[in-house]
Amino acid sequence: DNGVWYLYRDGNIVYGYTGIVYDEAVGWWYVENGAVNFGYNSLSENEYGLWKVTNGTVDFGFNGQIEYEGIVYNIVNGHAE
Numbered sequence: 591d592n593g594v595w596y597l598y599r600d601g602n603i604v605y606g607y608t609g610i611v612y613d614e615a616v617g618w619w620y621v622e623n624g625a626v627n628f629g630y631n632s633l634s635e636n637e638y639g640l641w642k643v644t645n646g647t648v649d650f651g652f653n654g655q656i657e658y659e660g661i662v663y664n665i666v667n668g669h670a671e
Contacts, residue, residue, distance in 0.1 A: 603624050604624050605623055605624040606623065606624065607621055607623070607624055608621060608622045608623060609621060609634060609635070609636055610634050610635070610636040610641060610643070610648060611636075617647060617648070618641075618647060618648035619646055619647055619648075620634050620643045620646050620647070620648075626646055627646050628645055628646035629645070629646065630643050630645075630646050631643065631644055631645065632656075632658065633656060633658040633663065633670065638669075639669055639670060640658075640663065640669070640670035641668055641669055641670070642656060642665050642668045642669075642670075648668050649668050650667050650668040651667070651668065652665055652667075652668050653665060653666055653667065656670075
């Protein structure tokens, strides 16, 4: 009832985590303060680079340009080139 949460392997919610996470069962998601943010629509970064996020999930189908923090990025398959 309170949302979808990002958990460490030991089962604890990581309230301070913000960024992109991957789960084998459900894919790539944008997490903000420990919870999946289904309303997030922007770019976000992880160890693999900068990604286009639509409705809280990485949008691998997006191709185009996006301005983010004053810089225009070329996005190919969801990833900033």
